[in-house]
Amino acid sequence: MRPLVSVIAPVYRVEDVLERCLDSLRRQSLQNIEIILIDDASPDRCGTICEAYAEKDSRFRVIHHPENRGLSVARNTGIAYASADYIMFADSDDWVHENFCKLPYECAVQNGADLVMFRFQGVKRDGTINLSKKVVNGDFIYQTRLQAIDLLLSEVEVKDFAWNKLYRKELFEHVLFPGGRLYEDVGTTYKTVLLAETIYFLDTVLYFYCHREDSITMLKTEKALQDWFDMSMCRYHDFAEWGYPSEKKNYLLQNIALSYCIKKMADMEDSNYAFCRKTLRDVKGIPRYFTWKRKVLIVLLKYCPPLFDLVCNLWGKRWNVVE
16 A cells, blocks of 8 residues: 655664654554655664664665765655655654654645644753643644745744655655755755645644754854855745745845854955845844844944954854854
């Protein structure tokens, strides 16, 4: 029988927590699914663990990359092998609710949705959960494309992660995750929103995201910053072409620019930095959507750049200034 949902899970160097993820997928209340595990040439026991699950449960399929190619390529491989009409993603160091597949699938079928988004809950490495949000029995709420984009840009609602969404497979006919890039979700997920005709938000937590010190979102390297900036600017330009409202579009650019200026700290030889700095200094007033910390920083940048650089140098690492 053809599966109803294909769940794609890239696997790399997570042998200590992999079984937790795979067990949560195996316990799905929607039984007719396929779980595609992409072993991205993991140097530990991940490949062996994946094969063991495939031997016990025919819904698991394991694909081994001959060499490590990164998260984006692993997801693209999974998309190519997916046989269901709907696709979902899971990172192998996280885990999911037993209705992770069922509720979004039912929402998509009942409403003819191309994309269903839902809430997630951040957890600590040891699995400690702060259940401050609903976990089950959420409502299906129709979203316009504009509302969906707003949810992607929100701080806590949905964001642009790939894994807290169900997609009609056709959305990926002309969309791929960018190989060799970090912050690949920033440069990819919004494209599925722009392509989707019908979008719903499922107001419930179905995904548990494990915070790790070595995760991509915690990286402070030059490559991480540059990839985040490049992905963000591509998203900004696509939103502008689509016709995203001016106020929100300006906020998006200002948010990108401020984060870049904070991280680059007076690198005037960087043309992107010069562009971002001029953009912010030309802003009339203070963006009302900014947090108070970012409002303070933009005031300093506009009226006392040396103090802005000093504050960024002293406190920048303590503030989560990149999305």
